Amino acid sequence: MPTNLPAEYYQVEEQYKAAETMPDKIRLLEELISTIPKHKGTDKLRADLRRRLSKMKDSASQRKGGSRQSSPFQIEKEGAGQVVIVGPANVGKSSLVKALTNADPPIAAYPFSTPIPVPGMMPFENIQIQLIDTPPLSKEYEEPQLMHLIRLADLVLLVLDIQGSVMQQFEDSLALMRDYRIIPLHLRDEADAANPRLTFKRLHVIVNKVDDAALDEDFQVLCELIGDDRCPFVPISANAERYFDRFKQLVYDKLDIVRIYSKPPGKEPNMNAPFVMRRGGTVEDFAEKVHKDFVESLKSARVWGHGVFEGQHVGRDHVLHDGDVVELKT
Ligand SMILES: Nc1nc2c(ncn2[C@@H]2O[C@H](COP(=O)(O)OP(=O)(O)OP(=O)(O)O)[C@@H](O)[C@H]2O)c(=O)[nH]1
Ligand SMILES: [Mg+2]
Structure with missing residues (x-):
């Protein structure tokens, strides 16, 4: 002891x-x-x-x-990507998830109103992205399971409150995650990148409660203070519903995914139902997404879209781009 x-x-x-x-x-x-x-x-x-x-x-x-239940912090990934919304108490995490998804998490004027994570789906164009509301990041009430959820997510959005002490919130939140060896990806150079005990996470900062033009100015001042273009802060207002389109586009871009459309031979592609893959994925990766047996049986592929002529025959290693249409022949 x-x-x-x-x-x-x-x-x-x-x-x-x-x-x-x-x-x-x-x-x-x-x-x-x-x-x-x-x-x-x-x-x-x-x-x-x-x-x-x-x-x-x-x-x-x-x-x-009666039987063993899984923890509420274990949330199965759904849709095109899993995004955790984290941040200090009362910054408006639940308000954002409620405004942007089909979920209905508890919202309150007092802090610590969210005891367990609440997932919801956010529509973006023709896909759905999972946003997860979480309990606050807090020194007084550390939640190791929340850190685990952060480690597994595809993207972390750190929400701060423009009407509070933003820089303090920012530093405290990063320090808490660092205690659990979670480091924002953009700070990788400053950390020991070779240390296998560290987890580097793609992290972006969302500054909430930017409700009107006067607060836009406060936000500009904050940006100048940061002066770091590798991690630009993004404004939003859950209550005034401002900058939502920009937020959705940011989430999509930062997930680093592409949408590919399957065209059955002799038919039109269904442009409402894309397959979602990591950026840099190939025809072979796509074939596996469509059907796992296709990888073996794939004979040829044609692509309509980026960097090819219409319906060009391509090999398995051809890298696909967002919006490409692919016809697989097996
Ligand atoms: N002015 C303003 N208030 C907001 C905004 N978003 C949330 N709030 C208010 O901030 C308070 C906290 O909101 P919540 O969404 O419960 O915050 P939270 O981050 O989920 O809080 P915890 O779960 O306790 O960590 C509530 O009174 C909200 O109405 C906003 O965009 N503008
Ligand atoms: Mg909450």
């Missing part, structure tokens, strides 16, 4: 030991973990308590459902 624990630790520990119900025990154990200062000497204690907490959460959810 480390000797330099704060008095608060021992107080909460007493309460934890005295707690009689499982929800109380879980809540107090979380509180107990948050009282422990972070340094080498407390690593083991924190790890042990976290393990105990996760066991307690597991058994609590088992009891509830």
